[in-house]
Amino acid sequence: MRILEELKQVAEQVENEQVNLFIEALKQAECIFVCGEGRSGLMGKAFAMRLMHAGYPVYVTGETITPSIQEDDLLVAISGSGNTPSVALVAEQAAKSKANVHLVTTNRESKIQKIADHQVIIPAATKHRRKGEPATIQPMGNQFDQSVHLLLDAVVISMTGDDKDIHDLMKRNHANLQ
Numbered sequence: 001m002r003i004l005e006e007l008k009q010v011a012e013q014v015e016n017e018q019v020n021l022f023i024e025a026l027k028q029a030e031c032i033f034v035c036g037e038g039r040s041g042l043m044g045k046a047f048a049m050r051l052m053h054a055g056y057p058v059y060v061t062g063e064t065i066t067p068s069i070q071e072d073d074l075l076v077a078i079s080g081s082g083n084t085p086s087v088a089l090v091a092e093q094a095a096k097s098k099a100n101v102h103l104v105t106t107n108r109e110s111k112i113q114k115i116a117d118h119q120v121i122i123p124a125a126t127k128h129r130r131k132g133e134p135a136t137i138q139p140m141g142n143q144f145d146q147s148v149h150l151l152l153d154a155v156v157i158s159m160t161g162d163d164k165d166i167h168d169l170m171k172r173n174h175a176n177l178q
Contacts, residue, residue: 003146006136010147013123019151022102022120023158026056029074029100035061035090036078039145044078047152053170054160061090071098079103080126080144082110082119091115104152106130106144122147 026032032051036044044060051058059066061075069075075094079087082105091101091112103116106126113119124144125136136143160166 006143007146007150010122010124010143011150014151015121018118018120019155019158021118023155025074025100025102025118026051026076026155027159030057030070030072031067031074032056032058033061033066033069033073033075033094033099034058034078035075035087037084037086039141040078040080040084040087040148043145043148043152044076046149047076047078047156050153050156050170051159053174054156054166055169056159069094069097069099073097073099075099075101077101077103077112077116078105078148079110079112080106080124080141081128082107082112084112088112088115104148120151122151 032048034044034048035041048058048060075091077087077091082103088111091103092115094101095115100118101116103110103112103119104122105113105119106122106124107113107130108119108121122144124147125141126144127140
C-alpha cells in the first residue's frame with residue numbers, strides 16, 4: 001500500500017537524536033502542555049491522552065481545566081508549517097513563563113522554531129506543499145498528521161520502556177465514565 005510506504009520513508013528520515021532529546025525533556029517536565037490547531041491539534045490531544053494513560057501530568061491548552069504553565073513545565077507545540085498563528089502565540093506565552101518549548105514540525109526555519117528550545121522535524125508533506133516536501137498521494141496534510149501520530153505514540157511507548165505493568169496502568173487510567 002502506497003500510504004504505508006510513504007509513512008515508512010518519512011519515519012526513516014526523522015533524526016533519532018532530536019527524538020531522544022524530546023523524550024528526555026518530557027520525562028523531566030513537571031507538567032506537560034500540548035497545543036496544535038486543526039488535525040495537528042487532534043494528534044496533540046491523542047498524544048496527551050496517551051501520556052495521561054501512562055501516568056504523566058499533562059494538559060491540552062485551551063481546555064477549561066488547564067492550569068497556568070510554569071518554569072519547569074514543557075509545552076509541546078505541533079504545527080506542520082511551524083507558523084500557525086495561534087500556536088505561535090501559545091509558544092510565546094510559554095516562553096515568557098520560562099517554560100521549555102518543543103516544536104514538532106516539518107519546517108526547520110519557522111516562526112515558532114525561533115521561540116522553541118528544541119524541535120523535532122518530521123519531513124512530511126503538509127497542506128502548503130512547500131519546496132522540498134516529499135511527494136504524496138494523500139491530500140492536504142494527511143502525511144504529516146499520520147506521521148505525527150505514529151511518532152508521538154512511539155515516544156510514549158519509549159517513555160514507558162520495559163515496564164511490564166504499563167498495559168495495566170494505562171487500562172486503569174483509561175476513561176470509565178462512558
